[in-house]
Amino acid sequence: MCQHRRMSTAKVLPLIESGGQGVAPCCPPLTERTLTAEEAMTASRMFRALGDPVRLRLFSAVASHEGGEACVCDISDVGVSQPTVSHHLKKLKEAGLLTSERRGTWVYYRVEPSVLTAMGQLLTLPAAA
Amino acid sequence: MCQHRRMSTAKVLPLIESGGQGVAPCCPPLTERTLTAEEAMTASRMFRALGDPVRLRLFSAVASHEGGEACVCDISDVGVSQPTVSHHLKKLKEAGLLTSERRGTWVYYRVEPSVLTAMGQLLTLPAAA
DNA sequence: CGCCAGTTTCGACATATGTCTATGTTGACG
DNA sequence: CGTCAACATAGACATATGTCGAAACTGGCG
Numbered sequence: 001m002c003q004h005r006r007m008s009t010a011k012v013l014p015l016i017e018s019g020g021q022g023v024a025p026c027c028p029p030l031t032e033r034t035l036t037a038e039e040a041m042t043a044s045r046m047f048r049a050l051g052d053p054v055r056l057r058l059f060s061a062v063a064s065h066e067g068g069e070a071c072v073c074d075i076s077d078v079g080v081s082q083p084t085v086s087h088h089l090k091k092l093k094e095a096g097l098l099t100s101e102r103r104g105t106w107v108y109y110r111v112e113p114s115v116l117t118a119m120g121q122l123l124t125l126p127a128a129a
Numbered sequence: 130m131c132q133h134r135r136m137s138t139a140k141v142l143p144l145i146e147s148g149g150q151g152v153a154p155c156c157p158p159l160t161e162r163t164l165t166a167e168e169a170m171t172a173s174r175m176f177r178a179l180g181d182p183v184r185l186r187l188f189s190a191v192a193s194h195e196g197g198e199a200c201v202c203d204i205s206d207v208g209v210s211q212p213t214v215s216h217h218l219k220k221l222k223e224a225g226l227l228t229s230e231r232r233g234t235w236v237y238y239r240v241e242p243s244v245l246t247a248m249g250q251l252l253t254l255p256a257a258a
Numbered sequence: 259c260g261c262c263a264g265t266t267t268c269g270a271c272a273t274a275t276g277t278c279t280a281t282g283t284t285g286a287c288g
Numbered sequence: 289c290g291t292c293a294a295c296a297t298a299g300a301c302a303t304a305t306g307t308c309g310a311a312a313c314t315g316g317c318g
Contacts, residue, residue: 031245034190037208040182048180052276053169056176061163071293079166086296089131091275105285105294114255120252123245128273181306201265213307215266234264234315260318267312274305282297288290 029124046119049095052079055088062098062109067109140228160251175248183207184217191227191238198239 027039035043050056061075062068076085089109092098097116098109142152156168164172171249179185190199205214218238221227227238 026212030185030189031192031240032189033193034204035186037182037186040186040189044180044182044185047176047185049176051171051173051180054199054276056159057164057166057169060159060169063160064162075163080276081278082218082294083296083298084280087276090296095295096210102284102295107295111160116252116254119255120249123249123252125245125249183306202263209306210308211264212266212268212309216306219266231265231314236265262317263315265312265314268310270303270309271307273307275303276301277303278299278301280298280300282295284293284295286291286293288292 014052026118027113027122029126030122031124043122044113046097047096049097052088054080054084055092055104058085058088059092059097059111063111063116067112071106071108075107075109155247156251158255159251160253160255172251174224175226175244176218178221178226183209183213187214187217188221188226188240192240192245194211197242198237200235200237202235204238 027035027043028073050059057078058075061078062070065074072085072089076082078085080088089100093100093109097112099112100107102108121123156164158170179188186207187204191199201211201214201218206213207214209217218227218229219229220236222229226241228241229236229238231237243256
């Protein structure tokens with residue numbers, strides 16, 4: 001019950017770095033070798049951020065929203081109170097998965113595309129022989 | 130300080146279903162639409178399982194080990210006590226990320242390849258136009 | 259049978275986490 | 289300037305989680 005759709009200035013962002021490889025390295029694929037303690041620390045933060053049902057829904061809501069971004073009011077229907085939504089969005093931001101920007105009354109969140117691809121590469125399977 | 134390498138019966142497993150698509154569906158990519166509460170519940174369990182540094186190291190140790198499996202004694206050097214290692218392996222098993230099998234004295238863990246690909250697909254980016 | 263190495267389970271504990279209500283903060287609009 | 293809507297922060301609280309040491313379990317071996 002919100003749905004402010006005033007934002008006609010939404011530039012359609014690419015969501016993918018045009019090289020497909022210019023992303024944050026972080027760690028090798030999980031199937032390559034045992035991660036170091038430090039690598040595991042970094043990578044586990046991202047996984048943990050998506051390890052809560054509410055946060056995962058919020059993340060997918062932002063990621064799938066038109067233009068690659070969404071204001072809080074458009075994704076708040078996840079069954080918890082508004083402060084809790086805010087809290088989870090902050091967590092996602094701290095994990096580097098989302099960025100936020102205030103435009104007038106509303107705050108827009110958008111996914112950090114490089115992190116998404118980085119996580120995907122973590123789960124890369126070794127090429128089948 | 131273990132390294133029992135008695136297991137000459139290790140069959141070199143493929144690690145990938147030969148269709149590349151015969152995997153558990155679970156949920157659509159996070160960028161496709163907002164997950165339902167139920168989908169988010171399921172998917173977040175897997176992310177949460179990898180959301181601990183120790184577990185992530187253990188998982189990568191198993192996933193990268195020769196033959197796609199490893200006995201506990203070969204991956205226990207992660208800086209925590211052995212019961213804690215066992216506890217984390219149990220968590221990974223409960224999350225469906227690992228399976229275990231006892232062979233004589235040792236217990237071998239191996240990755241569930243279908244889950245890995247399923248998680249990878251969750252992080253799939255929309256095809257760049 | 260008895261011991262021993264590998265692994266799991268148990269119980270306890272400190273800390274982290276998710277949730278809420280109440281209250282701040284910020285910007286738009288009369 | 290006052291009020292309202294959108295979000296964020298603060299504080300409190302119950303529960304989940306990671307860790308350990310101690311003890312149980314399991315199977316090989318002498």
